[in-house]
Amino acid sequence: MSGAVVPRLSPERRAFIVVDPQSDFFEGGPLPVSGATExxxxxxxxxxxxxxxxxxxIVTQDWHVDPGGHWSDNPDYVTSWPVHCAANTGGAQIHASLADEKWDAVIRKGLHEGAYSGFEGASDDGSTLAELLATNDVHYVTVVGFATDHCVKATALDxxxxxxxxxxxxDLCAGVDPETTRLAISAMSEAGVTFATSSEP
Ligand SMILES: [Zn+2]
Incomplete structure (x- = not known):
């Protein structure tokens, strides 16, 4: 017999993850992503x-206490970066344009090391992003934010x-560099990520 339908116990639940919309990544910050404000x-x-x-x-935050070689006075912009998103500083705060949103969870990552993926972080109560999504029976995630070629890519691949x-x-992401952004899109595509824009259903 073909065409048997197995009823789902719950509808497919969806999460929207905004990656690192923090002031230090905006124009005028130490590690600006062009077009961040827009x-x-x-x-x-x-x-x-x-x-x-x-x-x-869900929103993620790069939240560094002492991230070791992730910060450098002579950054290579590959594995080391100018000082950014120091915990509890203004630069680590959610940018004003998104500060009033009602987030169901805030995931902070990178306290003592560089961390690009939101799945490396945890909420205040210690829940990881994976636990939070599993607990809420999420099946489908939309990832947007900063930067396409680094933390968006790492979060989407995880x-x-x-x-x-x-x-x-x-269209709701911005990248640091056009070439690494192109490579990031290709890597995500190979992993099965889709790229519907915000105007598509
Ligand atoms: Zn960082």
């Missing part, structure tokens, strides 16, 4: 219009590796 305003608009179509709205359906809405 992109963050688009994310805010999207959350206003479509935020309630997601079961969980989500795929954990078995989630992952969409990266590139």
């Amino acid at each position: 992109t963050a305003e688009s994310i805010a608009r999207y959350l206003r219009d479509r935020g309630d179509t997601f079961d969980l709205r 989500a795929r590796a954990l078995g989630f359906d992952v969409n990266v809405a590139l």
